[in-house]
Amino acid sequence: MTVPQNVERVAAISTFAADILVALGVPPVAASTFADQPLPLYLGDRVSGATSLGPRAKTNLELLTAVQPDLIVAIRRYTEPYERQYERLAPYLAFNVISYRDSLRAVRQVSRALGLEQEGERLNREFVAEVERLGQAAPGGVRAALLVSSSETPFAYYDNFLPAYLLNRLNGVNVVGSAPREAGQSLGYRISLEELLVLDPDVLFVFPSIQQQAYRNNPIWPYLKAVRTGRVYEVGQHWKEGAGPIARRYILKEMAHLLYPETFPAPAMPELIRSHSLETL
Template sequence: MAFLQNRFAKILLIVLLSPVSGWADNQGIRLTDDRGETLRLSAAATRPAAISTFGADVALALGTPPVAVTDYGLQGVPDYLASRLDGVTGLGPRHQPNLEVLSSVRPDLVIAIRRYTEKDGDQIEAIAPMLALDLITIQDSLRAVDLAGHALGKPGKAAELNARFLDRVSSLAERNKHNSTKTVALLTSGSETPFIYYDHFLPTSLLERLGFDNVGGEPPNPDSGIPLGYRISLEALLELNPDTILLLPTSRQRAFTMNPIWPYLKAVRTDQVYEVPQYWKEGAGPIARARILDDIQRLLLTPEPE
């Protein structure tokens, strides 16, 4: 466990001292985002827009509410942020934001998911400077919070959020270290074949660090972060036979749960199948990742003795 704590301390130190973090000079703030592009701000942003759930999450966590946000299409804005985004201008779905509306709200910063904004990057940057982020791994999350903190003029608060998160992960890992290792699978899709996530994805990585064994396994291309996972047959899932199955929400009935193999899975037989909220899919923000830890603690960790 000391190794785990030292590792987290190193991660935080790297994030906070990284040369790609923001710094201020007499020309304002300069940042390097996950494209490798240098972002220049004459002053700390006060009107951020979010083409990502992360952008809305981190802006609220840092006390600078966004002026516009994307949503999940028909599902609207994320439930866990909805009450705090009441009245905020909507931009439509994250993969196809309405740029005319974005321009009309006059943002001074756009916080975006890199993979969803590559095709419109030039048009977005004609409206406001864009911070394009990967937002897949724990390291991505720490770095993104650090960058957003500099962009919004609150680097100290961002560092505090990261430190508090890492401290809690370490504390929960310590609490769970004496329990036998349980296997877990995080699944999504409404089709006949579920999609299972690799170890590097933020929620599954947290599960691994808290002492669980994610049966999705290691990614084939850890440096790129993509793909996030793979399609798995019910026959193959039965061979892995996880103790617990976590299901991301879907707008369609999960056809794979109608497969005759489904009832034979250990997690199904022992009633250890749980649907987790949508923020598990975009969990890099400070509020979302804290809620993921809440869910893991509530659903999977043995209660502490009173």
């Protein structure tokens, strides 16, 4: 695929793509919706002029055509079925962004496509250094799990998922661990509350959902250590798609604080995406 020189109009079909573009100083002309927001508001005024394209998995192609992009940046798993349609509109860059390495690779490739390779390398270099610095300062010894879903059985993330990787780099322990060989590149699995009680993490990071998490009504839930000690945190939507330079730094710094509040201060970040304790709801 050939990307034209002097790209100015870039469409972001995913929050991570909009995040990268904003970080590189090339605000998107159009972007996917973000949860119940028409645009990812945590990116501030830099996306306020973008056209909202609808959910990342159901992009409004009519609106996308109307903005006449020079380049489309997307998440592959949501857009691959419509790849030919996107390619007819503009050069199309799509990424799988699950892991830490995926994040670094996507930033590198998008910045290269935009002729901003040095800026992309700087963003990656600074993030790698910050992960190392906070990891060296983190006391360790905290066991945690990352849960998503509104059903009666939550989905727990393996170590290959970016926030879980950062948990490990902060000397925490993801009680779910790495994916078994037979699971391949799976993100995680459905974990019963009985199994979660056996693992009994100190901290639970709960991803938001439109409906209340049904598993919290399970009679086992109050017996979990994280629930008894008030260390269950509902995180911001950006944790679900945190591969962009802005989101990944928020996740790293806030996770460090929530794991080790006596070591790391609460980071400066938009209030609308700050994690909160579920026990206070």
